[in-house]
Amino acid sequence: MGNAYIIDAVRTPRGKGKKRGTLASVHPQELSAATLKAIQERNGIDPKTVEEVVMGCVSQVADQAACIARYAVMAAHWPKEVPGYTVNRFCGSGLQAVNNIANHVASGAMELGVGGGVESMSRVKMGDDMIGRDFNVGNDKIAQHYNLVPQGISADLIATKYDISREEADRFAESSQIKAHNAIQNGYFKKSIVPIKLDDGTIVSEEENPRIESNYAFLSGLGPVFKTIGEQELDAIALRSYPEIKKINHIHTLGNSSGIVDGAASLLIANDDGLKKYGLKPRAKILATVSTGEDPTIMLTGPVSASQKALKMAGLSVKDIDLWEINEAFASVVLYAKKTLGIDEAKINVNGGAMALGHPLGATGAILAGTVLDELERRDLRYGLITLCIGGGMGIATIIERLKN
Numbered sequence: 001m002g003n004a005y006i007i008d009a010v011r012t013p014r015g016k017g018k019k020r021g022t023l024a025s026v027h028p029q030e031l032s033a034a035t036l037k038a039i040q041e042r043n044g045i046d047p048k049t050v051e052e053v054v055m056g057c058v059s060q061v062a063d064q065a066a067c068i069a070r071y072a073v074m075a076a077h078w079p080k081e082v083p084g085y086t087v088n089r090f091c092g093s094g095l096q097a098v099n100n101i102a103n104h105v106a107s108g109a110m111e112l113g114v115g116g117g118v119e120s121m122s123r124v125k126m127g128d129d130m131i132g133r134d135f136n137v138g139n140d141k142i143a144q145h146y147n148l149v150p151q152g153i154s155a156d157l158i159a160t161k162y163d164i165s166r167e168e169a170d171r172f173a174e175s176s177q178i179k180a181h182n183a184i185q186n187g188y189f190k191k192s193i194v195p196i197k198l199d200d201g202t203i204v205s206e207e208e209n210p211r212i213e214s215n216y217a218f219l220s221g222l223g224p225v226f227k228t229i230g231e232q233e234l235d236a237i238a239l240r241s242y243p244e245i246k247k248i249n250h251i252h253t254l255g256n257s258s259g260i261v262d263g264a265a266s267l268l269i270a271n272d273d274g275l276k277k278y279g280l281k282p283r284a285k286i287l288a289t290v291s292t293g294e295d296p297t298i299m300l301t302g303p304v305s306a307s308q309k310a311l312k313m314a315g316l317s318v319k320d321i322d323l324w325e326i327n328e329a330f331a332s333v334v335l336y337a338k339k340t341l342g343i344d345e346a347k348i349n350v351n352g353g354a355m356a357l358g359h360p361l362g363a364t365g366a367i368l369a370g371t372v373l374d375e376l377e378r379r380d381l382r383y384g385l386i387t388l389c390i391g392g393g394m395g396i397a398t399i400i401e402r403l404k405n
Contacts, residue, residue, distance in 0.1 A: 005355035009192055014357055021262060029063075033073075036266055040076075056096055056366065058119060058362045059362075090361070112278065116366045126260065154232050159243060160245055166224075176356040181210055203257075231250075241297040255355070284403055291394060292306045301394065304341060310387075321384065372384035376402040383402075
């Protein structure tokens with residue numbers, strides 16, 4: 001295998017995934033198209049040289065149906081010769097798209113490609129693509145076999161099994177808000193954000209979701225979201241797989257879980273031949289791209305196994321990684337990874353995460369790749385690891401090495 005380099009990474013700001021959200025009026029293909037246009041303009045590339053566009057998207061129905069990657073290419077007015085395809089690895093979709101392009105170029109199958117993702121959660125609700133799959137009450141044969149439950153129950157199960165307290169979760173959620181606020185105030189995200197112009201002329205260039213008023217006092221007063229439905233029926237299903245646990249401790253609230261938002265991202269990736277042919281300067285080298293499978297009941301433990309596999313592939317240790325981006329789907333996911341892998345918390349999500357900034361499902365992995373690259377450059381550091389938990393019991397991870405030009 002050859003090398004895969006990140007040339008550039010761009011993203012939209014994240015708007016709340018509600019009808020009144022700042023990006024709700026923008027079709028998701030237009031959100032993706034804005035990132036493709038920015039990649040073209042910022043790097044002076046002829047889009048005809050892009051051999052593939054891969055976009056992650058989870059809920060591929062309604063406005064996000066019919067291969068949104070290809071429609072984004074057309075919405076960006078790129079040449080008809082540029083193909084695109086869409087991938088769905090649930091919350092890992094955006095990073096999977098990046099990894100796919102990285103592997104395409106590293107293999108020599110192509111020289112230049114774009115990987116990214118999009119999710120408009122204001123227009124396509126989470127779960128809209130699950131009609132006909134009755135996972136919630138276990139009537140589905142797969143659900144019965146694997147004791148499947150919604151992710152919130154799995155997150156609470158992780159907290160219970162690995163002794164993660166409600167206070168730990170809320171303290172970490174508070175720190176996410178503080179770090180995100182600091183990053184926004186200091187302009188740390190501006191390098192990568194593509195402003196979005198609305199039909200009425202309004203320019204959206206700032207993150208909408210963070211709430212600095214979400215301090216510990218506020219967060220600790222919120223009720224657990226999954227307690228009632230869990231105690232009514234779902235906890236019993238999960239505990240079939242974990243009979244040693246007598247009772248699930250429900251710690252997750254709207255404050256220490258990820259926010260529902262809209263957003264899109266794109267990364268331009270090339271191999272050595274692409275760098276030479278098109279005169280491109282790489283910002284980072286991709287050292288490892290991996291995915292793993294986990295127990296579908298507890299579901300969200302994948303960042304540990306994926307990170308371990310990626311570190312082994314790259315020949316690195318936990319201590320070698322300068323910055324970690326562990327998606328904050330739920331507080332317990334990050335805290336479990338931190339404790340199990342022995343990560344210094346000062347290296348984790350240093351500019352906040354999805355509890356503050358939101359989690360546009362199909363885009364988040366690609367957003368995090370750009371976020372860690374920007375911060376490696378700002379701090380003059382070397383290695384970054386991006387990892388996400390994934391529905392159905394999977395994990396995904398990518399390690400990048402920042403390059404000095």
